[in-house]
Amino acid sequence: MAIFKLTVNGKEQQVDVDADTPLLWVLRDSLGLTGTKYACGIAQCGACTVHLNDVAVRSCMLPVSAVKAPVTTIEGLSENGDHPVQLAWDEVDVPQCGYCQAGQIMTAAALLKKKPHPSAEEIANTMHGNICRCGAYHRIREAVTLASTKM
Amino acid sequence: MLTINNSSRRKFIKLSSLSAGGLMLSFKWSGAGAKTPEVFKPGAIEGDVVFNNYLNIATDGTITIFSPNPELGQNIKTSFPMVVAEELEADWKKVKVVQAALDNKFDRQVTGGSGAVPHSWMLLRKAGATAKYMLIAAGARRWGVPAAECHAADAFVVHKASGKKLGYGELAEEASKMPVPENVTLKDRKDFKIIGTAVRNVENKNITTGKPLFGLDFQREGMLIATIQRPPAFGTKIKSADIAAAKAMPGIVNVVQFKNNVAVVGKSTWQVLKAKKALKITYEKDGSVESTADHEQLFTTLMDSGKATVRRKDGNVDAAFKNAAKIIKAEYECPFIAHNPMEPMNFFAHVKEDSVELAGPSQTPAGARAAVSKLLNIPENKISLELTRLGGGFGRRLKFDYVTEAAEVSSLVKAPVKVIWTREDDMMGGSYRPAVRYRFEAALDASGTMIGYKLRGVGINAGNSTREDNFPSGAVDNLLIDSVEYESPITTGPWRAPITNFLAYAEQAFIDEVAHAAGKDPVQYRLDMLQKARTNPAGAIKYDIARMEGVIKLAAEKAGWGKKPGVHQGFSVYFSHRSYVAQVCEVAVEKGLPVVKKVFAASDCGQVINLTGAQQQVMGGIVDGFGHAMYSKLSFKDGASEQNNFGAYRLVRMKEIPEIEAYFVDNGIDPTGLGEPALPPTGGAVANAIFKATGKRLYKQPFIEQDVFKKA
Ligand code: FES
Ligand code: FES
Numbered sequence: 001m002a003i004f005k006l007t008v009n010g011k012e013q014q015v016d017v018d019a020d021t022p023l024l025w026v027l028r029d030s031l032g033l034t035g036t037k038y039a040c041g042i043a044q045c046g047a048c049t050v051h052l053n054d055v056a057v058r059s060c061m062l063p064v065s066a067v068k069a070p071v072t073t074i075e076g077l078s079e080n081g082d083h084p085v086q087l088a089w090d091e092v093d094v095p096q097c098g099y100c101q102a103g104q105i106m107t108a109a110a111l112l113k114k115k116p117h118p119s120a121e122e123i124a125n126t127m128h129g130n131i132c133r134c135g136a137y138h139r140i141r142e143a144v145t146l147a148s149t150k151m
Numbered sequence: 152m153l154t155i156n157n158s159s160r161r162k163f164i165k166l167s168s169l170s171a172g173g174l175m176l177s178f179k180w181s182g183a184g185a186k187t188p189e190v191f192k193p194g195a196i197e198g199d200v201v202f203n204n205y206l207n208i209a210t211d212g213t214i215t216i217f218s219p220n221p222e223l224g225q226n227i228k229t230s231f232p233m234v235v236a237e238e239l240e241a242d243w244k245k246v247k248v249v250q251a252a253l254d255n256k257f258d259r260q261v262t263g264g265s266g267a268v269p270h271s272w273m274l275l276r277k278a279g280a281t282a283k284y285m286l287i288a289a290g291a292r293r294w295g296v297p298a299a300e301c302h303a304a305d306a307f308v309v310h311k312a313s314g315k316k317l318g319y320g321e322l323a324e325e326a327s328k329m330p331v332p333e334n335v336t337l338k339d340r341k342d343f344k345i346i347g348t349a350v351r352n353v354e355n356k357n358i359t360t361g362k363p364l365f366g367l368d369f370q371r372e373g374m375l376i377a378t379i380q381r382p383p384a385f386g387t388k389i390k391s392a393d394i395a396a397a398k399a400m401p402g403i404v405n406v407v408q409f410k411n412n413v414a415v416v417g418k419s420t421w422q423v424l425k426a427k428k429a430l431k432i433t434y435e436k437d438g439s440v441e442s443t444a445d446h447e448q449l450f451t452t453l454m455d456s457g458k459a460t461v462r463r464k465d466g467n468v469d470a471a472f473k474n475a476a477k478i479i480k481a482e483y484e485c486p487f488i489a490h491n492p493m494e495p496m497n498f499f500a501h502v503k504e505d506s507v508e509l510a511g512p513s514q515t516p517a518g519a520r521a522a523v524s525k526l527l528n529i530p531e532n533k534i535s536l537e538l539t540r541l542g543g544g545f546g547r548r549l550k551f552d553y554v555t556e557a558a559e560v561s562s563l564v565k566a567p568v569k570v571i572w573t574r575e576d577d578m579m580g581g582s583y584r585p586a587v588r589y590r591f592e593a594a595l596d597a598s599g600t601m602i603g604y605k606l607r608g609v610g611i612n613a614g615n616s617t618r619e620d621n622f623p624s625g626a627v628d629n630l631l632i633d634s635v636e637y638e639s640p641i642t643t644g645p646w647r648a649p650i651t652n653f654l655a656y657a658e659q660a661f662i663d664e665v666a667h668a669a670g671k672d673p674v675q676y677r678l679d680m681l682q683k684a685r686t687n688p689a690g691a692i693k694y695d696i697a698r699m700e701g702v703i704k705l706a707a708e709k710a711g712w713g714k715k716p717g718v719h720q721g722f723s724v725y726f727s728h729r730s731y732v733a734q735v736c737e738v739a740v741e742k743g744l745p746v747v748k749k750v751f752a753a754s755d756c757g758q759v760i761n762l763t764g765a766q767q768q769v770m771g772g773i774v775d776g777f778g779h780a781m782y783s784k785l786s787f788k789d790g791a792s793e794q795n796n797f798g799a800y801r802l803v804r805m806k807e808i809p810e811i812e813a814y815f816v817d818n819g820i821d822p823t824g825l826g827e828p829a830l831p832p833t834g835g836a837v838a839n840a841i842f843k844a845t846g847k848r849l850y851k852q853p854f855i856e857q858d859v860f861k862k863a
Contacts, residue, residue, distance in 0.1 A: 001401065018401070018421065025421040029376075034368035035361015037542075038420075039493050040574045044797035047493060074361030081360040090355040093763045096771055097224030098358035099493040099542030105359060128805045131797060133493040133543050134224045135774025136767065137805045 004064050008033070009076025015064070023067055024048045024059040035074035035102050039131070046130030049103040049110075050074075056110035074102040077109060085109045088147035096134035104130050108144045116151035123148075200323040202285070204256050205235050205278040208327075212306065212320030214239070214246045219257040220267045221514050222250065222354075223492075223541035223548070224771075225826045226764035227267050229353045231275055233760055237345045238279030238338060240303040241319075248353045253516040253536035262514045262541075263549050263645070265728035265824030268760060272822055280335040282326070289326035290317050340758065340819060349763035354540070364540040366497045366511035369569060374499070375404055377416040377560045377570045378423045380430050381580060384790030386640040388437035389413075392430065400426040407563045414560045416568060424573070438640045440790040443486075446611060449637055450484065450588040453609045457635030462619035465690040466629035471603030475594035479668050483657035484588040485852045486784035487611075487792075490646055491802065494542020495577045500557035501567035506533040507558060508567075512541035512548055519551035523558045545775075546645040550582050575795040581642030583785060585613035587653060591661040594629070599669025601627050601680065608634040608654070612643040616650060620693035621726060622677075623662065626684035641787065647775065648827040651727040653852070656780060659723040659835025664848060673722050673839065674707050694726045698755050701816050702733035705753035709814050710735035719745075721839025723832040729823035730756040731816075734773070736809070736836035738844040745844045745859060747777065747809045747837055755816040757823040769813040769829040776833030778803025781854050801855075 006013045008031060015030040022041075027033040027050070039047035041060045048060040053069040077083045085108050095101050104127065111118060111126045118126070123144045132140065198210030207215040216232035232248045235241075253260055259270050283303050290308030291298040294315055301310050309316045319326075340346075357364055382388060392413055394406040402422030407414050413430055417423040472478060498511035500523075507529055513519045516536045524531045541548055557570040572580065587610040594603030604627040608616030619632040646652060666676035678700065685696050703724050706712075712720060712735060719740075724733035737749040750773050759765045782801040786793045794800035813829075838849040847859045854860065 017419070018425075020425075021419075021421045025419065029419045029421070032370070033361075034363045034370075037365075037494070038367065039495070040797045042574075042796050042798060045493075074359075077360075081356055086359040089359045090351060093349070093351045093355065093767075095224075095352055095355060095358045096226070096767055097493065097541060097543040098352075098354065099365060101358050102361045124806050131493070131802050131804060133491055133545075133802065134767075135771040135778065135803070135808075137774060137803075137808045138770055138811060139767070141805065 004067075006064070006067060007070040009072060010070075017064060019065040020063045022060050023050065023062045023064055023071065026064045027059065027073060033073050033075050037099055037102055039100070044131075045100070045103070046107055047100050047103040049106040049130070051106060051110055054110060054113050056107050074106060077106065083109060084147040084150040085112065085144070088143040088150070092139050092143040092146060094136055094139040094143050096136050100130060100132045100134075104132065104140055108147065111144070112148055112151050117148050120145070200327045202282040202327055203278050205275060206239070206282050208282070208319050208323040210320050210323055212245055212318050214241050214306070214319065215249055216246055217249050217251040219251040219254070219260050220271070221260070221262040221512070221516065221538055221541055221544070223262055223512070223514065223544035225262065225267070226352060226761060226767065227262065229350055230268060230760040230764055231271065232353070233345050233350055234272065234275040235279040237343055238276045239283050240305065241279070242306040243345060243350065245306060250538055250540070252538060253520060260516055262544060263546065265730065265826040265828060268822045269729060269824050276337050277335060280337055281332060284332045284335050285329040286319055286322050286326040288329045289322045293317065293322070293325070347759055347762065350761050351763065365494050365542045366499070366539040367494055367542070367571065369499050369510050369539055371499065371501070371567050374567045374569055375416050375418065375564065376420050376423050377414045377568050378427050378573070379556060379560070379570060379576070380413045380415070380427055380432060381576065382411050382434055383579060384434065384440060385581065385642070386436065386438040386440040386790045387434040390433045390435040392432045394430060396431065397426040397429040400429060404566070405564045407560065409559055409563060412556070414563070414570070416560065416564050416566075420571065441639055441641065442788050443786040446586055446787075449611070450609050453635045453637060454588065454590055454607065457609060457637075459607060459633040459635045460615070461631070461633045462615060462617050463624055463630065463632045463690070465624070465627070468603050468605060468629045468631040471629035472592070472594045475603060476597040477595040477668060479593045479595070479665050480591065481661055481664055481848070481850065482588060482590045483660060483850050485586060485653035485656070486786065487583040487586045487641070487643075488646065488779055488783045489578045489583055489785055489800065490545040490547035491578065491800075492541070492543030492545055492547055495574055496547070496553040496572040496580075497569060498554045498557040499567070499569045500554070500561040502527060502558055502562040505529065508535050509554065509558070510537040510539060511554070511557075512539050512544070513551060513554060514541070514544045514546070514548040515551060519554040522551050522555050526555050526558060527562055545647040546649065547582060550644050552582070574797065578785070578795045578800060579792050582644035583641065584646035584652065585616070585643040586611045587613050587616045589616070589654070589657045591657070593661070593665045595665070595669055599671055601665060603627065603629040605630070606632045609637065610634065611637050611639045612641065613650070616654065618650060618654060620691065621658070622694055622699065623680055625688050625690055625692040626680040628689045630689065640790070648727055648830045651725065651831040652776070652779075653834070655723070655725045655727070655831030656834030656838060656852070659725065659832065660838045660849065663721070663835070663839040663842065672713065674703060674712055677703060677724060695731070698731045698816075698818070699724060699726060701818065702731045702753040702755050705814055705816055706733035706735050706751055709753060709812065710737070710751035719840050719844035721836045721841065721843055723835035723839060725828070725832040727831050728827050730754065730825060730828035732828050732832050734832045734836040736833075736840040738840040740844050743862065745841045747840070749810040749812070750777070750833065750836065751812045751814070752829060753814045753816065754825065754829060755818065756825040756828065757818070757820040759815050760822060765815065765825055766813050768825045770811050772827065772829030773811055773833050774803060774808055776830040777809065777837060778807070780834035780837060780852050781807070784853050
């Protein structure tokens with residue numbers, strides 16, 4: 001075990017964990033930030049997506065010792081849950097079971113940060129990495145498109 | 152009959168009393184900057200008055216509606232309260248929805264079989280209407296006017312003649328003491344203001360902000376995490392287990408063996424996952440150890456020599472086939488697949504001296520509680536079960552193996568424990584959609600009419616792999632449907648639209664083949680058969696001919712069936728779980744390969760409750776049906792599944808989905824369910840459209856492995 005210093009959602013944090021602990025489990029177990037989800041643990045589904053310096057990364061295979069940039073999770077994406085992507089998700093009524101949606105939203109928010117008005121193809125290419133077992137893909141796509149008009 | 156229990160009225164319950172068995176999420180982690188998660192708890196509002204099992208109204212006007220059934224994405228937590236609110240004449244903006252814990256006062260706290268809405272529809276309406284009557288009675292008494300002169304609107308009781316009105320909150324206390332009416336008049340559907348509209352998911356804000364809603368998010372002070380090593384191959388058992396190294400690893404509190412499992416219990420997820428890898432367990436044979444190659448052989452052998460159970464027999468099949476002008480024969484096969492709900496299995500259990508606390512995601516909480524009661528010999532009334540939101544279910548969480556496991560581990564280590572499954576555990580852990588091969592035979596007369604029909608299903612742990620009373624039964628004079636069952640150690644279970652999720656593909660692809668051989672349009676061919684079933688039925692008809700015709704015609708009309716030159720269309724229609732869905736799939740050929748472009752769906756699920764939720768169920772069902780037919784399979788080698796995560800096991804992703812247009816038949820009948828019925832028809836519609844585009848039939852799932860998807 002060792003002490004690691006992290007900035008998560010703008011706050012300095014210290015955790016005492018094994019160096020190989022994936023950021024996902026540091027967030028969920030050590031910091032109680034359970035909005036970031038586990039679904040595969042092998043970087044195949046995107047449920048665990050967070051931002052490192054505004055870039056979408058999969059936290060399930062990222063050892064805490066390798067985290068050198070500030071982390072943003074779904075809990076810190078906006079102060080009041082009113083990021084354009086979050087609002088679009090409600091307006092389009094995207095969630096079914098909802099389990100994949102934090103990862104979907106974080107992936108979409110990172111895309112729009114980098115590219116506020118992506119093409120339909122860019123949206124599909126980016127969101128292709130996130131699995132939604134409930135099959136809410138049509139509305140996910142629609143919500144990203146809607147959010148892009150409000151960036 | 153509705154029970155109204157006024158003695159258990161919970162008034163003025165302070166937020167501080169939340170710890171009594173509620174979904175309490177407390178954190179005391181060092182250095183944690185986490186916000187305390189939101190807690191939803193019935194009766195936490197000042198001046199809350201209980202009206203009945205489904206409904207509280209607080210003196211501030213807040214209306215709390217309890218949704219008893221497990222929510223797994225079928226949107227029940229929104230649609231159930233909509234029904235109550237409709238009859239109550241509530242103002243939807245003031246409605247607060249609460250997931251009810253497992254409680255014997257509710258009679259079917261199950262999510263499965265697309266049955267929740269059909270089952271509870273009348274109960275929910277009566278719950279709302281009864282409270283409305285009592286509120287009106289209270290208002291009338293206050294004003295000294297006859298109740299018949301008053302009515303309710305937007306959460307107010309109104310006396311039209313005098314212009315007086317009072318809010319529900321002001322009347323709640325008084326109204327709850329009024330006599331409970333024996334009979335109430337329900338609203339006419341033409342007056343519905345909420346039912347049938349699009350009401351957004353009540354949980355959207357919590358989901359989009361990452362609130363701890365799911366079982367995996369559940370926390371409890373002092374809670375330990377457990378991961379379990381189960382036998383990696385079916386048909387094997389533990390020979391020896393060396394747990395010393397795992398037990399010595401940091402953060403590990405205990406390692407215990409029970410049955411064929413070894414549980415590693417510790418303080419954090421990562422620590423238990425690492426320690427699990429340090430277990431040294433050897434296994435030995437304990438039954439038949441099977442591979443997919445064995446199953447292929449079995450299908451072939453059992454198809455001809457197996458002991459078949461006759462499921463339905465009409466007329467004289469042998470004679471029909473002897474007299475046939477043409478015989479068509481085909482075999483269809485589907486592999487095992489896993490449920491793969493996005494949230495893997497997990498459950499919390501705290502077994503104490505003489506009571507048990509359970510919490511987590513379950514489609515059948517009452518069954519889970521009964522199983523834990525039996526396992527630990529603790530009476531059911533000493534076991535509480537809190538329902539979290541389910542991160543998907545698809546039938547997997549109808550089983551409660553993962554609940555009894557959690558109880559067993561907690562009782563062994565004498566601590567509150569949350570058992571978590573990894574994706575690998577989930578995918579290798581069984582309870583799969585069974586693998587089945589079907590053989591169809593059709594006898595046609597000279598005019599192309601089907602005079603004989605035979606279906607045999609050979610299933611591996613599939614039980615009856617047919618649905619003998621489904622169409623075309625009743626529409627063919629001579630018919631024989633039977634099934635051969637093979638028992639394997641590879642465990643299976645209900646998977647969204649059990650049996651029909653693959654049988655429908657086979658049946659609808661075969662009918663298409665028959666229509667083609669008869670030189671008939673496949674839509675007209677089905678309509679002709681339905682007409683025959685109506686005018687001259689063979690045996691019992693257990694589906695509604697008019698409803699089936701209704702969706703066939705609507706789908707054909709919306710898709711422009713047969714009217715789009717150059718567009719390759721395939722048709723399918725299916726009746727399952729009380730509802731009817733017809734689909735037209737469109738396929739294009741791009742760079743020499745078929746591409747599924749679009750699906751039109753016409754559904755008859757009776758009264759639609761929530762339009763946006765209903766569309767989601769249809770679109771999600773089609774994506775599910777399409778995705779699994781196209782891409783997914785579990786194969787086995789020496790008893791172990793060869794795919795164990797989303798790398799090797801392919802699930803459909805965004806760029807692969809067809810466009811979907813979803814339509815509903817509005818026929819005024821009560822709701823008949825929609826969680827499953829849109830899925831079964833999709834595989835057949837896709838296969839039939841691909842045939843149109845390529846001239847090749849698809850006899851085996853997943854389609855992507857078939858020749859038509861391979862570049863020449
Ligand atoms: S959990 Fe990280 S990608 Fe699936
Ligand atoms: S909403 Fe259920 S997995 Fe996406």
